[in-house]
Structure formats: C-alpha cells, structure tokens
Amino acid sequence: MQSEGLIILSPLDLGIASSLVLLLAGLSWQLRLGIGRRVLIAAARSTVQLLLLGLVLKALFSSDNPWLVAALAAVMLGVAGYEVMARQKHRLRGIWGYGTGALSMFLSSFSIAVLALLVLLQPEPWYLPQYAIPLLGMLLGNTMTGIAVSLDNLTRQTLEKAGQIETRLALGQSAAEAIGDIRREALRSGLIPIVNSMSTAGIVSLPGMMTGQILAGSPPMEAAKYQLLILFLIAAGTGLGSMTAVMLGSKRLFDRRSRLRCDRLTE
Amino acid sequence: MSRLRVERLSRPGVSVSNLVIDAGICAAVHGASGSGKTLLLRAIADLDEAQGEVWLDERARSSMSGPQWRQRVMYVASESHWWASLVREHALDWPADDLQTLGLEPDVLDWEVRRLSSGERQRLALVRAISHSPSALLLDEPTANLDGVNAERVERLIEAWRRRTDGCVLWVSHDPGQRARVASIRYQVEAGKLRQTDAE
Numbered sequence: 001m002q003s004e005g006l007i008i009l010s011p012l013d014l015g016i017a018s019s020l021v022l023l024l025a026g027l028s029w030q031l032r033l034g035i036g037r038r039v040l041i042a043a044a045r046s047t048v049q050l051l052l053l054g055l056v057l058k059a060l061f062s063s064d065n066p067w068l069v070a071a072l073a074a075v076m077l078g079v080a081g082y083e084v085m086a087r088q089k090h091r092l093r094g095i096w097g098y099g100t101g102a103l104s105m106f107l108s109s110f111s112i113a114v115l116a117l118l119v120l121l122q123p124e125p126w127y128l129p130q131y132a133i134p135l136l137g138m139l140l141g142n143t144m145t146g147i148a149v150s151l152d153n154l155t156r157q158t159l160e161k162a163g164q165i166e167t168r169l170a171l172g173q174s175a176a177e178a179i180g181d182i183r184r185e186a187l188r189s190g191l192i193p194i195v196n197s198m199s200t201a202g203i204v205s206l207p208g209m210m211t212g213q214i215l216a217g218s219p220p221m222e223a224a225k226y227q228l229l230i231l232f233l234i235a236a237g238t239g240l241g242s243m244t245a246v247m248l249g250s251k252r253l254f255d256r257r258s259r260l261r262c263d264r265l266t267e
Numbered sequence: 268m269s270r271l272r273v274e275r276l277s278r279p280g281v282s283v284s285n286l287v288i289d290a291g292i293c294a295a296v297h298g299a300s301g302s303g304k305t306l307l308l309r310a311i312a313d314l315d316e317a318q319g320e321v322w323l324d325e326r327a328r329s330s331m332s333g334p335q336w337r338q339r340v341m342y343v344a345s346e347s348h349w350w351a352s353l354v355r356e357h358a359l360d361w362p363a364d365d366l367q368t369l370g371l372e373p374d375v376l377d378w379e380v381r382r383l384s385s386g387e388r389q390r391l392a393l394v395r396a397i398s399h400s401p402s403a404l405l406l407d408e409p410t411a412n413l414d415g416v417n418a419e420r421v422e423r424l425i426e427a428w429r430r431r432t433d434g435c436v437l438w439v440s441h442d443p444g445q446r447a448r449v450a451s452i453r454y455q456v457e458a459g460k461l462r463q464t465d466a467e
Contacts, residue, residue: 163348166314171358171399172338181350257313257333 006217018043060129069127073110073136080105080140087148090155090265092252097266100248104147108241109139112233120229138209138230139237142194146238147245150190154249155265157182165260175254183250190242194235201231269323269402269434271340273311276319281306281459288403288452291429293436295450296461297443303459304439305345308405311437312342323402341401345408347392349380354391358398365394368424370417386413393421397428404428406438410445422449
C-alpha cells in the first residue's frame with residue numbers, strides 16, 4: 001500500500017520480519033548460545049512497548065495537553081534510569097545507584113531537549129508532542145548508553161585499583177587527585193560511542209532517524225539536517241550527562257574525610 | 268618534633284584506649300595475623316572510619332582534613348601500589364641519600380615500575396613515603412618480602428629518618444630480632460586490643 005510517499009506496513013510484513021528473529025532464536029538454541037530466550041523476550045518486549053507507544057502517541061498527538069507530555073517524559077526518564085542502573089556490574093548502594101544515573105540523564109537530556117525545542121525547532125506550542133517526545137527519546141536513548149558505560153567504568157576501575165587509590169590517599173593526596181585518572185578514563189569510555197557514530201555517520205552507517213525520515217518520504221537534505229541536529233544534541237547530552245554522572249558517582253565513592261568507600265558499592 | 272597520641276580509638280575489630288609515641292621514638296607492634304594490626308594502622312591514618320581522637324603534638328586529627336592528616340601521619344602498606352608507569356612520577360623529590368641507603372641506584376627512578384622486583388618496589392615505597400615529608404610513619408611489615416641485607420638497609424633508612432626529622436614511627440613486624448633492634452617500646456595486638464609488652 002502506498003499513500004503520499006509513505007509505504008504502509010501490513011501485519012504480514014511485520015510477521016515475515018519477526019520470523020527472522022524466530023530463526024535467530026532457533027539458531028542460537030541449536031548452537032547452544034544460551035541467548036535464544038533473551039532474544040525472544042527482548043523482541044516481545046520491543047513489540048509490546050513500541051505498539052503501546054504508538055497508541056500513546058496517537059492519543060497524545062490529538063490532545064496536546066502539556067501534563068500528558070510531562071507524564072510520558074517522566075516515565076521515559078524513570079525507565080532510562082533503571083536501565084542505567086541495571087547495566088552496571090557494581091553500582092552504588094541505596095538510592096544513589098538509581099539516582100546518579102537518573103539525575104544525570106535528567107540534567108543533560110531534559111535541558112538539551114528543552115533548549116532545542118525553545119531555541120532551535122520552536123514548534124507551537126514548544127512542548128508539541130510530535131517534536132518533544134521523539135527528541136527526548138533519541139536523547140535519552142543515547143545519553144543512557146554513555147552514562148551507563150561511564151559509570152560502569154568508574155565503579156569497576158575503582159574496585160580494581162582500590163590499592164592505588166588508597167596509596168595516593170595515604171600519601172596525602174585529595175580524593176579528586178587520587179581518582180583523577182580513573183575519572184578521566186571513565187569519561188573517555190562513555191564518549192567513545194558517540195564520537196564513533198559521528199565520525200562514521202553517512203559513510204558506514206545511515207543513522208536511524210535519517211533512515212526513518214527518508215522512508216517516510218522526507219527530502220534527503222532535510223533528513224540530513226535533522227540528523228545532524230540530533231547528532232550534535234546527542235553528543236552534547238552524552239558529554240554533559242556522563243560528566244555529571246562521573247562527578248556525582250566519584251564524590252559518593254569518598255566520604256567527608258576523603259576516605260575511599262568501596263563498601264558503598266554492591267558486589 | 269612530632270608526638271603521636273591515640274585516645275580511645277575504636278573501630279570494628281580493634282580498639283586502643285591510650286597510646287603515646289614520643290618524638291623520635293619507634294614503637295613496634297606484633298600480633299597474630301588477623302589480630303587487627305593493619306586495621307589499627309589504617310584507623311590511625313584515617314583511611315578507615317573509627318571513633319575516638321588522634322593527636323599530632325597539640326593538633327587534633329579532627330581539626331585537619333583527611334588528606335592533611337594522612338600527609339603528616341603516613342601509612343605505608345605492606346604491599347606497595349603504583350599508579351604511573353615510571354618510578355619518578357610518584358613523588359616530586361627522591362633524596363639520593365635515601366636511595367643509596369637502600370642500595371638503589373639513582374637511575375632506578377627512570378625505570379618502569381613493572382620492571383621492578385617486588386622487593387625493589389617495597390623499598391622504593393618507603394623512599395616515596397619519606398619524600399612526602401610526613402611527621403609520623405605507620406609501617407605495616409615494611410620488610411616482609413625482603414632478604415636480610417635489604418631488611419637491614421630499611422632499618423637503617425628509618426633510623427636515619429627518625430634522627431633527621433625527630434619523627435615517630437609505629438612499626439609492625441613479625442621478627443622479634445627486628446623489633447628489638449628498631450624499637451624502644453613494644454606492643455602486642457591480641458584480639459583487637461593493644462597492650463604493652465616487656466622487652467623481648
């Protein structure tokens with residue numbers, strides 16, 4: 001089916017595509033990869049989540065109530081915060097395990113999304129869900145990866161190098177000096193994915209958003225401009241978010257007397 | 268002039284009601300492994316949380332920041348750790364005399380840490396500590412991995428430092444001979460309690 005440049009997918013199309021995932025699950029079962037179950041669960045999750053999102057957005061787009069937009073944004077942030085926490089092998093105990101990632105994502109993704117809506121895109125009203133929700137989604141999805149990688153790196157290296165950190169503390173160094181190298185390394189590791197995807201964008205990979213716009217019938221130049229905007233926003237958001245997360249996280253790894261507190265991390 | 272005074276210090280695993288090490292004095296500590304010697308040293312250095320107070324001369328630990336205290340009352344762990352690749356990068360100043368006392372050539376500073384033997388690292392960790400100008404040294408089995416010759420060199424280094432700076436030393440050692448050589452007061456840690464012992 002074709003209507004105004006957009007080819008509408010039929011349930012049969014999706015059925016065929018999903019049979020490829022079933023094939024993958026079957027293969028991984030055959031090869032004893034032990035991941036077949038997780039592939040199926042993840043595929044089922046994405047089906048339910050995306051169809052639900054489609055329904056929610058459909059309702060949202062026809063209402064343009066700012067509180068509904070805010071509520072959906074809050075749910076997205078809440079889940080992203082949980083994902084960041086779940087991706088860390090050793091996370092901070094208590095509310096910090098969740099809070100560090102969620103707060104960093106809130107500060108970076110939300111502020112950058114609001115900035116982009118108010119200054120750059122300027123839809124009317126500025127929280128117009130057709131713009132606000134996809135933009136925030138792209139930002140959260142990508143900063144989430146950067147923040148999770150940075151925090152995981154920070155906590156893992158701190159445990160591995162606890163002896164070095166404590167030696168530096170014992171020699172009279174401040175907490176910031178003692179963990180400086182590890183902080184920098186953690187930040188770098190969180191920024192590498194976005195740097196890579198910026199450098200290969202358009203040559204190796206055709207970014208998802210641009211692909212989507214082209215498939216939906218947008219002129220390629222317009223799609224390219226949107227993609228660039230998003231890439232820049234993601235880079236800024238990832239950087240800002242990872243820095244916030246690493247700063248908050250590494251502060252929490254020391255107490256008021258600048259002692260290293262590995263006991264504040266879970267196994 | 269640096270006198271270390273520990274007052275009602277306690278943490279899970281070890282507690283000390285009163286311990287005074289006068290300026291220029293070395294006190295030895297021994298005790299079975301797991302008795303709390305390392306915990307005691309770490310608590311005095313404020314590397315671990317503990318109740319109570321420690322004084323350096325008339326200054327209370329609680330009146331200084333953690334890093335300020337640890338630079339003055341310096342803990343040297345039994346296993347040395349290094350964070351940079353070259354030895355030289357771990358301190359601003361490496362006194363040639365101290366290196367010589369330990370039987371180390373000055374060019375050892377330009378070596379990569381990973382090329383050093385564990386004994387060389389252990390000796391260098393002591394020079395590194397001294398070069399940060401502490402007032403008191405808390406040594407946790409500083410000669411554990413060293414042969415007799417090098418253990419004696421370490422004893423001489425610490426003795427020279429003590430005379431030069433009038434600093435005080437708390438020295439954990441398993442070797443009764445060493446305790447008799449280096450220390451004028453001796454303590455034993457037993458089940459987390461510190462008590463003075465007669466000369467051995």
